[in-house]
Amino acid sequence: MFDSEMIALVAQAFGESIFMTVASSIMAYVIGLPMGFILVASEEGGIAPMPMVNKILGAVVNFFRSIPFLILLVAIMPFTQAIVGTVIGAKAATVVLVVAAAPFVARMVETSLKEVDRGVIEAAESMGATPFEIMRKVLLPEAMPSLLLGSSIVTTTILAYSAMAGFCGGGGLGAIAINYGYYRGDRVIMWVMVVLIVLIVAVLQSAGIYISKKKDKRL
Amino acid sequence: MEQNQTIISLKGITKTFSTRNGTVEALKGIDLDIKRGEIFGIIGLSGAGKSTLVRCINLLERPDGGSVVINDTDLMSLSASGLREKRREIGMIFQQFHLLMQKTALENVCFPMEIAKVPKADAKKRAEELLEMVGLADRMYSYPAQLSGGQKQRVAIARALAMSPQVLLCDEATSALDPNTTKGVLELLKEINRKMGITVIIITHEMKVIREICHRVAIISDGAIAELGKVEEVFRAPKTDAGRALVFHEGDSREGYDGPMERCYRIVFDESNSNEPLLGSMMIECGAPVNILAANTRSIEGKVYGQMLIQLPKDAALREKMIANLRAKDILVEEVDHV
Structure with missing residues (x-):
């Protein structure tokens, strides 16, 4: 069952899963982090109130957040095709993961930033800081421990999604679990994949908590 | 400057x-x-x-x-x-x-x-x-x-x-x-x-x-x-x-006297006369006692101020005499209708 061929296959899938998770997480933050900042800054009583921007962005985020991942995966196939030239494999899955995770990241970031004491922002305003300076020099550093904790939740969620993408030719550990465990009925391989995924989640989670604690100067 | x-x-x-x-x-x-x-x-x-x-x-x-x-x-x-x-x-x-x-x-x-x-x-x-x-x-x-x-x-x-x-x-x-x-x-x-x-x-x-x-x-x-x-x-x-609420509501013992009171006066004295028994001598000179409702002293920017809330007798003539006596001693006296 676990011959060298199979082990090579699992190793490759493991790499694919890590690649999908890391690449999608980074891309999701590239898009979602600024979105989270805009959501917080533009809301009523925020540091740069823009009610229209806030409403529209909020609606877009909610729209993409409400679409079940598997449906989104199928629905945006033309978009995926246009971006990476294929709709199967880890690369294609990454595109879908980014589209699914970016709005999620935006909300996570928004929640973290809102934890920053309004008074500290007021103090920065009283010193003559611009809204951008407040975002970069007050909100970002002050919310950092919470943002890091959030990022470990985001990456584990992306990993879970990536396993789902395996159903549709997305590659990675999820694909092996589906192809061998489900279609061929090989429960052992399926459970091995499950354990591997759980291990990755555990590592990501504790790394996030560890770094967040280490960074937090409030304790 | x-x-x-x-x-x-x-x-x-x-x-x-x-x-x-x-x-x-x-x-x-x-x-x-x-x-x-x-x-x-x-x-x-x-x-x-x-x-x-x-x-x-x-x-x-x-x-x-x-x-x-x-x-x-x-x-x-x-x-x-x-x-x-x-x-x-x-x-x-x-x-x-x-x-x-x-x-x-x-x-x-x-x-x-x-x-x-x-x-x-x-x-x-x-x-x-x-x-x-x-x-x-x-x-x-x-x-x-x-x-x-x-x-x-x-x-x-x-x-x-x-x-x-x-x-x-x-x-x-x-x-x-x-x-x-x-x-x-x-x-x-x-x-x-x-x-x-x-x-x-x-x-x-x-x-x-x-x-x-x-x-x-x-x-x-x-x-x-x-x-x-x-x-x-x-x-x-x-x-x-x-003003009264803020000034009086701090640290003085007047809780029992809240509410409207008759013939109530506030007297304020400062450093120059706070060392003398002013109220005592007034009572001796006028031959009648007064009811002390509250009293305290404070220091403001290094100067000592004292104040008292007192209730004077019913006799209007006697009351006038007492007030004049106190004012002659450089004490600020004012009637308050609400303690």
Whole structure:
């Protein structure tokens, strides 16, 4: 069952899963982090109130957040095709993961930033800081421990999604679990994949908590 | 330093907030002139509008109407960037300190200078000097979480002074501190006012803070200024209900006498006559006793003041005689209909 061929296959899938998770997480933050900042800054009583921007962005985020991942995966196939030239494999899955995770990241970031004491922002305003300076020099550093904790939740969620993408030719550990465990009925391989995924989640989670604690100067 | 030059001039400041339960008129046309170099107190019960008022001075809260003029500049007419520039001339400290929790004391003090694009090395040097001045030379690399409340407020003061402001706004700066720490912080503010000539505006609900360091005081009540004047004058003879509520409701034992009373008088004496048995000799001279309802002494800016609430006899002629007797002894006597 676990011959060298199979082990090579699992190793490759493991790499694919890590690649999908890391690449999608980074891309999701590239898009979602600024979105989270805009959501917080533009809301009523925020540091740069823009009610229209806030409403529209909020609606877009909610729209993409409400679409079940598997449906989104199928629905945006033309978009995926246009971006990476294929709709199967880890690369294609990454595109879908980014589209699914970016709005999620935006909300996570928004929640973290809102934890920053309004008074500290007021103090920065009283010193003559611009809204951008407040975002970069007050909100970002002050919310950092919470943002890091959030990022470990985001990456584990992306990993879970990536396993789902395996159903549709997305590659990675999820694909092996589906192809061998489900279609061929090989429960052992399926459970091995499950354990591997759980291990990755555990590592990501504790790394996030560890770094967040280490960074937090409030304790 | 020209003591009588006006540094801040507020005219007709109004501010209304709309809440779920309708609109609240927080400020109803405040006029206030603050002189360069003074320590000015604004006192009021919570909800009186004093925090809104102090936020109107640097436009953290933009008034609905009126004008805010600081050093001949009308802040309301400034652009966003002009206002940011101007705010650097006004330092501010808060009840909850509002320090950056992820930065050291030194980085916190450097922060306003970082925003003002002061070269890093210069900023660090100045921050070190300021922290030394507030007595935290050995805590420069501590994070706020590692400091006590008083130490945090000292860091906040150093931070507020970083850009060499002309005005320091203190919003309930000592309300979160214990009495001893409060004393230290007030001493520091006094020193800053004296040595640097910085105009200090203090918002508080505690009469003792005003007594301790303010030169002038405004009593704010229900969105308007009820009384304004030198601290000892306002304390000696508060003219309004709001004033009386604040002055008398502190530390004196009059709880049993709340409510309207007849033939009630307040007498105030100062250092020159507080060492003599004035009331006793009056009673002997007039041959009748009086009922003492409450009494206390206070020190305002180093001078001792005492006051008593007394109830005089029913006999009107005797009452007149007693009042004349006391007034002849240089004691302030006024009738109060409400204890």
